[in-house]
Amino acid sequence: MKIGIAQISPHLGNVKRNFELHLDYIEKARKNKVDILIFPELSLTGYNLKDLVEEVAIIPINDSYFRKFKSLSRNISFVLGFVEEKEKGLFYNSAAFFSGGEILHIHRKVFLPTSGMFEEGKFFAQGKNIKTFNTPFSKVGMMICRDFLHYGASYLLFAGGAEIMIVLSAAPGRGVSKNESFETSQMWELMGETISRFSTVFLVYGNRVGFENGAVFSGGSFIYDPWGKLLTKAAYLEPDFILQEIDMHEIRKVRKRWPYKRDDKPEIILEALKRIVREYED
Amino acid sequence: MKINGPFVEKILTRFIREELSKFNYKKAVLGLSGGLDSSVCAFLATKALGPKNVIALIMPYQKMFHQDVKDAQNAATLLKIQWKIIDITPMVDAYFSKYPTEDKIIKGNKMARERMSILYDFSAREKAIVLGTSNKTELLLGYGTIYGDTACGINPLGDLYKTQIKQLGQYLGVPENILKKVPSAGFWTGQTDEGELGLTYEEADKILFMLVDQMVSKKEVIGAGYKKETVGKIINLIKKSEFKRKMPPIPKISARTVGHDFLYPYDWDK
Numbered sequence: 001m002k003i004g005i006a007q008i009s010p011h012l013g014n015v016k017r018n019f020e021l022h023l024d025y026i027e028k029a030r031k032n033k034v035d036i037l038i039f040p041e042l043s044l045t046g047y048n049l050k051d052l053v054e055e056v057a058i059i060p061i062n063d064s065y066f067r068k069f070k071s072l073s074r075n076i077s078f079v080l081g082f083v084e085e086k087e088k089g090l091f092y093n094s095a096a097f098f099s100g101g102e103i104l105h106i107h108r109k110v111f112l113p114t115s116g117m118f119e120e121g122k123f124f125a126q127g128k129n130i131k132t133f134n135t136p137f138s139k140v141g142m143m144i145c146r147d148f149l150h151y152g153a154s155y156l157l158f159a160g161g162a163e164i165m166i167v168l169s170a171a172p173g174r175g176v177s178k179n180e181s182f183e184t185s186q187m188w189e190l191m192g193e194t195i196s197r198f199s200t201v202f203l204v205y206g207n208r209v210g211f212e213n214g215a216v217f218s219g220g221s222f223i224y225d226p227w228g229k230l231l232t233k234a235a236y237l238e239p240d241f242i243l244q245e246i247d248m249h250e251i252r253k254v255r256k257r258w259p260y261k262r263d264d265k266p267e268i269i270l271e272a273l274k275r276i277v278r279e280y281e282d
Numbered sequence: 283m284k285i286n287g288p289f290v291e292k293i294l295t296r297f298i299r300e301e302l303s304k305f306n307y308k309k310a311v312l313g314l315s316g317g318l319d320s321s322v323c324a325f326l327a328t329k330a331l332g333p334k335n336v337i338a339l340i341m342p343y344q345k346m347f348h349q350d351v352k353d354a355q356n357a358a359t360l361l362k363i364q365w366k367i368i369d370i371t372p373m374v375d376a377y378f379s380k381y382p383t384e385d386k387i388i389k390g391n392k393m394a395r396e397r398m399s400i401l402y403d404f405s406a407r408e409k410a411i412v413l414g415t416s417n418k419t420e421l422l423l424g425y426g427t428i429y430g431d432t433a434c435g436i437n438p439l440g441d442l443y444k445t446q447i448k449q450l451g452q453y454l455g456v457p458e459n460i461l462k463k464v465p466s467a468g469f470w471t472g473q474t475d476e477g478e479l480g481l482t483y484e485e486a487d488k489i490l491f492m493l494v495d496q497m498v499s500k501k502e503v504i505g506a507g508y509k510k511e512t513v514g515k516i517i518n519l520i521k522k523s524e525f526k527r528k529m530p531p532i533p534k535i536s537a538r539t540v541g542h543d544f545l546y547p548y549d550w551d552k
Contacts, residue, residue: 011552012547012549012550012552013547013550013551014551048547048549049547050545050546050547051544051545051546052546052547052550173293176285176286176289176290177284177285177286178284178285178286179286179289180286180288180289181289210300211296211297211300211301211549212547212549213547213548213549214297214548216293216296216297236289236292237292237293237296238296
């Protein structure tokens with residue numbers, strides 16, 4: 001099967017313009033016979049919205065843009081990021097997986113970075129669940145940006161049977177050195193390699209580019225295979241469009257060789273976590 | 283503190299291009315002093331926008347800094363950008379003939395604001411965004427004139443320390459005599475930044491990097507081998523100049539107030 005990553009620079013707060021941008025890439029991906037196309041975090045709205053959050057929020061069931069996306073998803077599956085008004089006045093940093101004319105799953109960002117340059121906790125409600133879902137291709141799990149840096153999130157997807165993990169990201173670059181990329185890009189790549197290898201899954205990381213209020217999004221989207229091998233990496237800083245064949249049979253091969261999945265003990269982890277939580281609540 | 287020249291160039295040229303296009307500008311205008319920061323900025327702007335879209339204003343006061351004017355002209359000629367010499371002596375002297383002072387700082391601040399006023403005038407005439415040339419060291423130490431050289435539309439160099447700008451300048455091919463020049467705000471003949479601050483940029487940048495970027499405590503910085511007085515002085519300069527890095531405070535009265543909780547992105551609707 002073929003994965004596509006649209007490493008775009010969304011227009012901040014302009015849903016209509018971003019909708020057009022999505023249509024362009026969906027069409028381009030369809031022509032290239034992509035099975036799943038990945039857009040970055042908040043691809044439909046831009047990232048640093050602040051008080052604009054409520055103005056760009058979408059209620060999926062009766063939204064006209066989403067109707068169009070659903071109809072397009074009859075020919076190609078895709079994942080995009082948007083602001084979701086799930087309950088009145090509650091706004092989530094969400095990702096929707098469109099396929100076969102439907103939304104198969106919405107993931108709501110659980111870990112909202114709120115420190116230093118980040119203030120998501122100020123404007124967004126927190127997602128409450130991290131779970132896998134079935135797609136025509138395989139069992140998939142989604143995370144949004146910071147979710148991926150909390151390895152508990154990937155573990156839940158691993159335990160839930162994911163074979164493809166998709167990370168939608170709007171990661172600003174931080175820290176320059178003598179290297180040809182940001183220190184933070186190296187951090188994401190390290191996590192990509194680690195999680196793909198030790199969860200024995202395909203790991204697709206779609207980041208964005210462009211500037212918002214001076215902050216630069218670093219790009220460098222990537223795909224790792226279940227052996228922890230880098231299959232492809234997009235350009236840093238520039239818009240890019242990645243096409244990558246992946247072979248789902250690799251999951252079987254790697255899991256015979258490295259039976260982390262077979263030997264996983266979620267029930268022990270669950271009980272241990274319960275004890276830990278109970279103890280700190282006392 | 284080492285930076286990768288090509289990578290930083292890519293970030294900053296993309297930044298300049300993208301900001302101009304967001305705000306619907308094609309051209310940029312900057313004050314070119316013949317010093318390192320404004321030269322590096324001119325080099326970046328030329329790479330980002332092409333020489334036709336960069337306007338350099340060289341704005342000397344009296345006959346001071348003759349060599350700097352020549353260096354600025356040479357840099358502009360080398361880059362093939364548009365440039366103009368505007369002598370600020372008549373405007374500045376007209377004011378001080380009415381309100382005389384011997385205070386060199388007051389005089390220098392007036393010159394910096396005169397230059398700012400001309401840059402903004404040209405911004406409107408030429409439909410060109412004003413490029414700031416303040417570096418991170420100056421911004422943190424408050425070594426700049428509020429609403430003078432710190433005023434600009436965008437500031438590409440604001441997150442690079444002086445010593446990093448020198449590295450970038452070397453990579454970009456800024457002429458040797460500009461790279462080697464002793465940094466000066468140009469308020470008076472013989473003034474040097476390092477003389478006035480009482481420390482070298484190399485030392486200041488290392489200490490600032492620890493305090494600001496690495497969030498190391500004062501005690502630990504001193505423990506790393508820096509003089510207590512120097513570290514203390516730098517911390518004081520940072521604290522004393524916070525007002526130069528912020529919009530002025532507004533007393534909050536209503537439910538939603540500019541500067542408090544009216545929180546829109548800078549790139550609103552861009």
